[in-house]
Amino acid sequence: MKKILYYVVILPILFCSLMVVLSCKTETSKKEIPKENPSLQEVVLDSIMEPKVEKPVFKSLENVADTTxxxxxxxxxxxxxxxxxxxxxxxxxxxxxxxxxxxxxxxxxxxxxxxxxxxxxxxxxxxxxxxxxxxxxxxxxxxxxxxxxxxxxxxxxxxxxxxxxxxxxxxxxxxxxxxxxxxxxxxxxxxxxxxxxxxxxxxxxxxxxxxxxxxxxxxxxxxxxxxxxxxxxxxxxxxxxxxxxx
Incomplete structure (x- = not known):
């Protein structure tokens, strides 16, 4: 009788609860990552195609004597x-x-x-x-x-x-x-x-x-x-x- 109760009542309840939790996580993920944000693959591709070029840093003449x-x-x-x-x-x-x-x-x-x-x-x-x-x-x-x-x-x-x-x-x-x-x-x-x-x-x-x-x-x-x-x-x-x- 207990086994029947487990398979007929308790197991379906647990299954439904699990589905609700997974559904909530999916919705949360959708909210955290807006549709307009690029995927990880796109970010990696952009960094490969358009590498950042650092501008050279030059010295200042502000405190250099004119005759130096x-x-x-x-x-x-x-x-x-x-x-x-x-x-x-x-x-x-x-x-x-x-x-x-x-x-x-x-x-x-x-x-x-x-x-x-x-x-x-x-x-x-x-x-x-x-x-x-x-x-x-x-x-x-x-x-x-x-x-x-x-x-x-x-x-x-x-x-x-x-x-x-x-x-x-x-x-x-x-x-x-x-x-x-x-x-x-x-x-x-x-x-x-x-x-x-x-x-x-x-x-x-x-x-x-x-x-x-x-x-x-x-x-x-x-x-x-x-x-x-x-x-x-x-x-x-x-x-x-x-x-x-x-």
Missing amino acids: FVRLADYSDGFAYDLRYATKNNFLKEKVYECGECYTRAKTVKALLKANEEFKKHGVKIKFYDCYRPNSVQYKMWKIVPNPQYVANPVKGSIHNKGGAVDITLVTLDGNEVKMPSDFDFFGKLAYHDNFDLPQEILDNRKLLKETMEKYGFWSTRTEWWHYNLQGASHDPIANFKWDCD
């Missing part, structure tokens, strides 16, 4: 580089830097950052051919070409040796060079600022470079469209520190 030498790439990734003296693609036809780096004094970097922001409004940015140059390299260049028309006498020193001069051109934001009067380190009238016998596009590019750099405290050299000195940098001492090459 700093590495430009530590403060911005908005520039381009073609440091010719770290290659044989220069008028010396010799590599005189062990590796290419762009160091200048902090005050020069501050001015360059401001100028580059102005250039970006025109869809271009600065590309460097040369920055700070150790005085020992100046001696090496002088030994190859001992002509003050092309190389500053290392005894007197170049403003490059003082961390206040840069050799630059302009490229598009995608890195394509804009047209300029000549290649870097072309020594002749073609590179002179007072040469106006050039296509209008080239004249406009040279003018944009010159006027923008002057706006932010640099002055140009008449015979070299690429060369710019920071105002007052000629009073800084000649330096000879060398950067590390990894």
